[in-house]
Amino acid sequence: MxxxxxxxxxxxxxxxxxxxxxxxxxxxxxxxxxxxxxxxxxxxxxxxxxxxxxxxxxxxxxxxxxxxxxxxxxxxxxxxxxxxxxxxVSRTFQGLNLISSHSVLDNVLLGWTTHFAQNVFGMLAQPWAALRAERLAREEAFEILDLCGLKKIWGERCSELPFGILRRVDLARALIGRxxxxxxxxxxxxxxxxxxxxxxxxxxxxxxxxxxxxxxxxxxxxxxxxxxxxxxxxxxxxxxxxxxxxxxxxxxxxxxxxxxxxxxxxxxxxxxxxxxxxxxxxxxxxxxxxxxxxxxx
Known part of the structure:
Protein backbone atom coordinates (compact mmCIF):
# COMPACT_ATOMS: atom_id res chain seq x y z
CA MET A 1 0.00 0.00 0.00
CA VAL A 89 24.63 14.62 -1.91
CA SER A 90 24.82 16.90 -4.94
CA ARG A 91 24.48 20.65 -5.34
CA THR A 92 24.35 23.60 -7.68
CA PHE A 93 26.21 26.84 -7.00
CA GLN A 94 25.34 30.53 -7.01
CA GLY A 95 28.42 31.21 -9.11
CA LEU A 96 27.95 28.13 -11.36
CA ASN A 97 31.64 27.04 -11.02
CA LEU A 98 31.68 25.76 -14.60
CA ILE A 99 34.86 25.52 -16.70
CA SER A 100 34.03 28.05 -19.40
CA SER A 101 36.72 26.88 -21.83
CA HIS A 102 35.33 23.31 -21.89
CA SER A 103 32.26 21.84 -23.52
CA VAL A 104 28.85 21.26 -21.99
CA LEU A 105 29.55 17.51 -21.95
CA ASP A 106 32.90 17.93 -20.18
CA ASN A 107 31.32 20.04 -17.45
CA VAL A 108 28.46 17.59 -16.93
CA LEU A 109 30.91 14.68 -16.68
CA LEU A 110 32.62 16.44 -13.77
CA GLY A 111 29.60 15.48 -11.69
CA TRP A 112 30.43 11.81 -12.22
CA THR A 113 33.99 11.94 -10.87
CA THR A 114 33.05 10.80 -7.35
CA HIS A 115 31.69 7.56 -8.84
CA PHE A 116 34.93 6.48 -10.49
CA ALA A 117 36.18 3.59 -8.37
CA GLN A 118 39.67 3.40 -9.89
CA ASN A 119 42.62 5.64 -9.15
CA VAL A 120 45.38 6.43 -11.65
CA PHE A 121 47.29 3.22 -10.91
CA GLY A 122 44.14 1.13 -11.26
CA MET A 123 43.41 2.72 -14.64
CA LEU A 124 46.92 1.87 -15.83
CA ALA A 125 46.69 -1.69 -14.55
CA GLN A 126 43.16 -2.30 -15.90
CA PRO A 127 42.64 0.02 -18.88
CA TRP A 128 39.66 -2.01 -20.13
CA ALA A 129 37.82 -1.37 -16.85
CA ALA A 130 38.59 2.34 -17.12
CA LEU A 131 37.25 2.45 -20.68
CA ARG A 132 34.08 0.65 -19.61
CA ALA A 133 33.56 3.12 -16.75
CA GLU A 134 34.10 6.05 -19.11
CA ARG A 135 31.59 4.63 -21.59
CA LEU A 136 28.98 4.22 -18.86
CA ALA A 137 29.62 7.79 -17.67
CA ARG A 138 29.12 9.19 -21.18
CA GLU A 139 25.89 7.21 -21.60
CA GLU A 140 24.60 8.60 -18.31
CA ALA A 141 25.71 12.12 -19.33
CA PHE A 142 23.82 12.03 -22.62
CA GLU A 143 20.71 10.77 -20.81
CA ILE A 144 20.89 13.75 -18.43
CA LEU A 145 21.65 16.17 -21.28
CA ASP A 146 18.54 14.97 -23.07
CA LEU A 147 16.50 15.35 -19.88
CA CYS A 148 17.73 18.93 -19.42
CA GLY A 149 17.27 19.91 -23.07
CA LEU A 150 21.00 20.21 -23.71
CA LYS A 151 21.67 17.26 -26.01
CA LYS A 152 21.88 19.37 -29.19
CA ILE A 153 24.58 21.64 -27.75
CA TRP A 154 26.67 19.06 -25.90
CA GLY A 155 29.83 19.98 -27.81
CA GLU A 156 29.60 23.76 -27.42
CA ARG A 157 31.91 25.61 -25.06
CA CYS A 158 30.25 27.08 -21.99
CA SER A 159 31.84 30.48 -22.67
CA GLU A 160 29.62 30.79 -25.76
CA LEU A 161 26.30 30.07 -24.01
CA PRO A 162 23.83 32.44 -22.30
CA PHE A 163 23.46 32.44 -18.54
CA GLY A 164 20.08 30.71 -18.50
CA ILE A 165 21.49 27.74 -20.45
CA LEU A 166 24.47 27.58 -18.09
CA ARG A 167 22.04 27.18 -15.19
CA ARG A 168 20.75 24.06 -16.95
CA VAL A 169 24.32 22.80 -17.39
CA ASP A 170 24.89 23.29 -13.66
CA LEU A 171 21.74 21.29 -12.88
CA ALA A 172 22.72 18.53 -15.32
CA ARG A 173 26.12 18.24 -13.62
CA ALA A 174 24.38 17.89 -10.25
CA LEU A 175 21.94 15.24 -11.52
CA ILE A 176 24.34 12.95 -13.39
CA GLY A 177 25.44 11.10 -10.25
CA ARG A 178 21.83 10.09 -9.47
Missing part, protein backbone atom coordinates in the same frame (compact mmCIF):
# COMPACT_ATOMS: atom_id res chain seq x y z
CA UNK A 2 1.37 3.42 -0.96
CA UNK A 3 1.92 5.89 1.85
CA UNK A 4 0.49 9.36 1.70
CA UNK A 5 3.27 11.91 1.19
CA UNK A 6 2.84 13.31 4.70
CA UNK A 7 3.27 9.80 6.14
CA UNK A 8 6.39 8.90 4.18
CA UNK A 9 9.55 8.63 6.28
CA UNK A 10 12.19 11.31 5.76
CA UNK A 11 15.03 10.36 3.44
CA UNK A 12 17.11 13.28 4.74
CA UNK A 13 17.24 14.38 8.37
CA UNK A 14 19.16 17.08 10.23
CA UNK A 15 19.35 17.34 14.01
CA UNK A 16 21.07 19.93 16.22
CA UNK A 17 23.22 21.56 13.53
CA UNK A 18 25.06 24.59 14.86
CA UNK A 19 27.97 26.52 13.39
CA UNK A 20 30.12 29.28 14.80
CA UNK A 21 33.35 31.01 13.85
CA UNK A 22 35.05 31.95 17.09
CA UNK A 23 32.44 33.95 19.00
CA UNK A 24 30.16 34.54 16.02
CA UNK A 25 27.16 32.21 15.84
CA UNK A 26 26.16 31.47 12.24
CA UNK A 27 23.67 28.62 12.78
CA UNK A 28 21.89 27.86 16.03
CA UNK A 29 20.41 24.37 16.50
CA UNK A 30 18.82 23.76 13.09
CA UNK A 31 16.50 20.76 12.78
CA UNK A 32 14.66 19.70 9.63
CA UNK A 33 13.78 16.71 7.47
CA UNK A 34 12.96 16.21 3.79
CA UNK A 35 10.96 13.36 2.32
CA UNK A 36 11.47 11.66 -1.02
CA UNK A 37 10.18 13.77 -3.96
CA UNK A 38 9.68 16.73 -1.62
CA UNK A 39 10.90 20.27 -2.28
CA UNK A 40 11.77 22.24 0.87
CA UNK A 41 12.75 25.90 0.46
CA UNK A 42 15.01 27.82 2.82
CA UNK A 43 14.05 31.48 2.85
CA UNK A 44 15.26 34.46 4.81
CA UNK A 45 17.25 37.69 4.46
CA UNK A 46 20.89 37.87 3.44
CA UNK A 47 23.08 36.78 6.31
CA UNK A 48 20.49 34.38 7.70
CA UNK A 49 22.88 31.41 7.36
CA UNK A 50 21.22 29.63 4.44
CA UNK A 51 24.31 29.03 2.31
CA UNK A 52 26.32 28.21 5.43
CA UNK A 53 23.76 25.51 6.21
CA UNK A 54 24.20 23.97 2.75
CA UNK A 55 27.96 24.07 3.29
CA UNK A 56 27.51 22.13 6.54
CA UNK A 57 25.48 19.48 4.72
CA UNK A 58 27.94 19.11 1.84
CA UNK A 59 30.98 19.01 4.13
CA UNK A 60 32.56 22.40 3.45
CA UNK A 61 32.06 23.49 7.08
CA UNK A 62 32.38 21.12 10.08
CA UNK A 63 29.42 20.95 12.45
CA UNK A 64 29.44 20.62 16.23
CA UNK A 65 29.82 17.18 17.76
CA UNK A 66 26.22 16.75 18.90
CA UNK A 67 24.91 17.30 15.35
CA UNK A 68 23.47 14.45 13.31
CA UNK A 69 22.98 14.59 9.53
CA UNK A 70 21.63 11.46 7.85
CA UNK A 71 20.75 10.65 4.25
CA UNK A 72 18.96 7.38 3.58
CA UNK A 73 20.21 6.02 6.95
CA UNK A 74 23.85 7.05 6.27
CA UNK A 75 25.51 9.41 8.78
CA UNK A 76 26.91 12.25 6.68
CA UNK A 77 28.36 14.36 9.48
CA UNK A 78 31.06 11.71 10.02
CA UNK A 79 32.16 11.71 6.36
CA UNK A 80 34.49 14.01 4.39
CA UNK A 81 32.99 16.04 1.55
CA UNK A 82 33.91 13.66 -1.29
CA UNK A 83 32.34 10.69 0.50
CA UNK A 84 29.17 12.70 1.13
CA UNK A 85 28.97 13.28 -2.61
CA UNK A 86 29.42 9.57 -3.19
CA UNK A 87 26.66 8.87 -0.63
CA UNK A 88 24.21 10.90 -2.71
CA UNK A 179 21.81 11.94 -6.14
CA UNK A 180 19.42 11.32 -3.29
CA UNK A 181 19.64 14.90 -2.03
CA UNK A 182 19.89 17.90 -4.36
CA UNK A 183 20.97 21.23 -2.85
CA UNK A 184 19.99 24.25 -4.94
CA UNK A 185 21.81 27.44 -3.90
CA UNK A 186 19.88 30.44 -5.27
CA UNK A 187 19.53 29.13 -8.85
CA UNK A 188 17.55 32.23 -9.86
CA UNK A 189 20.48 34.49 -8.98
CA UNK A 190 21.65 36.43 -12.04
CA UNK A 191 18.61 35.60 -14.16
CA UNK A 192 16.34 38.24 -15.64
CA UNK A 193 12.64 38.41 -14.74
CA UNK A 194 11.72 36.65 -17.98
CA UNK A 195 14.23 33.85 -17.34
CA UNK A 196 13.13 33.10 -13.77
CA UNK A 197 10.33 30.67 -14.73
CA UNK A 198 13.21 28.45 -15.92
CA UNK A 199 13.97 27.69 -12.25
CA UNK A 200 10.51 26.25 -11.69
CA UNK A 201 11.06 24.04 -14.72
CA UNK A 202 14.43 22.96 -13.31
CA UNK A 203 12.91 22.01 -9.95
CA UNK A 204 10.14 19.98 -11.59
CA UNK A 205 12.67 18.38 -13.92
CA UNK A 206 14.87 17.38 -10.98
CA UNK A 207 11.92 15.65 -9.32
CA UNK A 208 11.54 13.33 -12.31
CA UNK A 209 14.54 11.47 -10.87
CA UNK A 210 13.51 8.69 -8.52
CA UNK A 211 14.21 8.83 -4.79
CA UNK A 212 15.32 12.46 -4.77
CA UNK A 213 14.78 15.13 -2.12
CA UNK A 214 15.39 18.82 -2.86
CA UNK A 215 16.57 21.50 -0.43
CA UNK A 216 16.38 24.88 -2.14
CA UNK A 217 17.64 28.34 -1.15
CA UNK A 218 15.69 31.09 -2.87
CA UNK A 219 14.90 34.80 -2.46
CA UNK A 220 12.19 34.90 -5.15
CA UNK A 221 9.07 34.22 -3.10
CA UNK A 222 6.89 33.82 -6.19
CA UNK A 223 9.02 30.85 -7.21
CA UNK A 224 9.05 29.41 -3.70
CA UNK A 225 5.31 29.70 -3.25
CA UNK A 226 4.62 28.06 -6.61
CA UNK A 227 7.11 25.17 -6.44
CA UNK A 228 7.99 24.33 -2.81
CA UNK A 229 5.90 22.01 -0.64
CA UNK A 230 7.37 23.48 2.55
CA UNK A 231 9.24 26.67 3.34
CA UNK A 232 11.49 27.18 6.37
CA UNK A 233 12.42 30.68 7.51
CA UNK A 234 15.95 31.30 8.80
CA UNK A 235 16.76 34.56 10.54
CA UNK A 236 20.12 35.32 12.18
CA UNK A 237 20.97 31.63 12.07
CA UNK A 238 17.78 30.57 13.84
CA UNK A 239 14.91 28.51 12.46
CA UNK A 240 11.95 30.78 13.28
CA UNK A 241 9.05 29.41 11.24
CA UNK A 242 7.90 26.70 8.84
CA UNK A 243 4.83 26.34 6.67
CA UNK A 244 3.17 25.15 3.49
CA UNK A 245 3.26 27.93 0.86
CA UNK A 246 0.20 26.52 -0.91
CA UNK A 247 -1.91 27.24 2.19
CA UNK A 248 -3.05 30.88 2.16
CA UNK A 249 -2.91 31.34 5.95
CA UNK A 250 0.52 29.73 6.28
CA UNK A 251 1.82 31.71 3.30
CA UNK A 252 0.69 34.97 4.95
CA UNK A 253 2.39 33.96 8.19
CA UNK A 254 5.63 33.15 6.38
CA UNK A 255 5.64 36.58 4.73
CA UNK A 256 5.03 38.28 8.09
CA UNK A 257 8.00 36.47 9.62
CA UNK A 258 10.19 37.50 6.70
CA UNK A 259 9.30 41.12 7.26
CA UNK A 260 10.60 40.99 10.84
CA UNK A 261 14.21 41.80 10.04
CA UNK A 262 15.14 44.15 12.87
CA UNK A 263 18.84 43.58 13.74
CA UNK A 264 19.65 42.21 17.17
CA UNK A 265 22.35 43.89 19.22
CA UNK A 266 24.08 42.21 22.12
CA UNK A 267 26.49 43.46 24.71
CA UNK A 268 29.94 42.10 25.33
CA UNK A 269 32.84 41.06 23.15
CA UNK A 270 33.09 38.98 20.01
CA UNK A 271 36.12 37.15 18.67
CA UNK A 272 37.16 38.04 15.12
CA UNK A 273 38.39 34.85 13.46
CA UNK A 274 39.49 33.48 10.11
CA UNK A 275 39.47 29.94 8.81
CA UNK A 276 43.06 29.22 7.83
CA UNK A 277 44.21 25.81 6.66
CA UNK A 278 40.93 24.25 7.73
CA UNK A 279 41.25 25.57 11.31
CA UNK A 280 39.48 28.51 12.89
CA UNK A 281 42.11 30.91 14.23
CA UNK A 282 41.25 33.81 16.52
CA UNK A 283 42.69 37.09 15.29
CA UNK A 284 41.52 39.63 17.86
CA UNK A 285 38.63 40.54 20.13
CA UNK A 286 36.46 43.62 19.63
CA UNK A 287 33.42 45.09 21.35
CA UNK A 288 30.36 43.86 19.49
CA UNK A 289 28.25 46.75 18.16
CA UNK A 290 26.76 45.20 15.04
CA UNK A 291 24.25 42.37 14.57
CA UNK A 292 25.43 39.05 15.91
CA UNK A 293 25.29 37.11 12.63
CA UNK A 294 27.77 37.77 9.80
CA UNK A 295 26.60 37.90 6.20
CA UNK A 296 27.42 34.39 5.06
CA UNK A 297 24.53 33.78 2.69
Missing amino acids: LLHRAEQPAIFDVQNVSLSFGGMVVLDNINLSVRESEVVALIGPNGAGKSAFLNCISGVYPVQRNACITLDSVRLDRLPAHRRARAG PKLLLLDEPASGLSHDERPLIGQMVRLALTRKKLAVLWIEHDLDLVFSEARRAIVLHHGEQIDEGNPSDANQRTRLIEFLQKRAPRRTKGNVAISLVIGGKCRRIRTLTQVRPKIPRLG
